[in-house]
Amino acid sequence: MKIPYKEILCEKNFNFLLFGRFFKRSSLTLFSLELIWLTIKLTDSSPFYLSLMIMTQTLPFIVFGIYGGVKADRWNKKKITVISDSLSAILILAIPILFFGGFLNYFILICTAVLISILNCFSEPSFRALLPELVTDNKLQRSNALLDSIQRGASILIPASVGIVVKFTDQIHIFTLAFILMIISTVFHLLINYQVPQFNASQSEEGTVSEIKSTLAYLKSNRSILIIILVQFISILINTGLWRVGLPIYLDKNLEKDISTYGIITGILGAAAFATSIMLGTLKKLNPLKIFNIGIILWGSGLLVIGLSPSIFMIYLATILIGVGQASEGLGRIVLIQKQVPNNMLGKVFSISSSINYTSDTVSLGIMSSVLAILSTTSVFWAGGGIILTMGLIGFSSLRKQNNY
Structure with a gap:
């Protein structure tokens, strides 16, 4: 065995x-x-x-x-x-x-x-x-x-x-x-036990600004990497405010649930993501771009389910979809970047991606209170989930056209 x-x-x-x-x-x-x-x-x-x-x-x-x-x-x-x-x-x-x-x-x-x-x-x-x-x-x-x-x-x-x-x-x-x-x-x-690769030892002393510009130029010329970073930015922009602001408010006002229920939901999310990561790692062959787009589809579907049928049971079910989706998206994105980006640019590409994600987190938390003052929580959930789902479907459709399976 x-x-x-x-x-x-x-x-x-x-x-x-x-x-x-x-x-x-x-x-x-x-x-x-x-x-x-x-x-x-x-x-x-x-x-x-x-x-x-x-x-x-x-x-x-x-x-x-x-x-x-x-x-x-x-x-x-x-x-x-x-x-x-x-x-x-x-x-x-x-x-x-x-x-x-x-x-x-x-x-x-x-x-x-x-x-x-x-x-x-x-x-x-x-x-x-x-x-x-x-x-x-x-x-x-x-x-x-x-x-x-x-x-x-x-x-x-x-x-x-x-x-x-x-x-x-x-x-x-x-x-x-x-x-x-x-x-x-x-x-x-x-x-x-780590030996510095040759490219580090012989790397020219290029200025920090120049290195950033060259990395941005690389991303501009490699659309697949740039697109997955932008898709993740939009997904986090939608998800963070909904999950950390919108969901607790809805649980309290509409379902009369307290912080313990939110804790259970968070635990389900983590457990689903954990199990998915373990399972994906056992697959013999994995198309990272395919897994990334499937993850985005499941992530958006989960948010959409909460917006369309926000009962506590459906929220639990949707949370599993979101956990599976986020783990799939994360693994596919990381493997894709590590395989396609040159080693002497990996740190900069990952830091650019992280900076964009943290910006998205901060902006999402800042604007969600204003959005929820205008629109109902359920409408924001289904609209946000629909946007993420659409991005995933577009990406999945483009993969099929390229015959990458």
């Missing part, structure tokens, strides 16, 4: 990257959760200050994301990851130390959060660009699927552990646990 993922799990470098990613994602998940609680405590539950704090996790990527991608392509990717993780761990540990010393305030907390986000602007493109240099092309599909699954698994399991932590110690020590997990992540990343 053939064991799924056995071949890729036999590679030490990938295992170090995999476990490093798991512990880092776990650390940042705990950090983000506790950041909200501590902000509420320090600001006496101010919605304004809490919104600013949440934005510290998106705005730095809009400003520094592309620059971080340039450096990821020029510098040693392993060193960038290790240094970023180490500095993040120190910053996280500083929070409980300052708290118990009586020196912690909102200004220091928000500055710390901004610095950690800036460090992630360098480590995230380095991580994505590092993988194709550690595994062969024929293993990219399974390695990405496994990495995506482990990240989603952390996002599901780690929040549940918060209740256990606070039973045994002060809640501020969630930051201490996040520090420990980040240190473990640093150790695993440090163990990776």
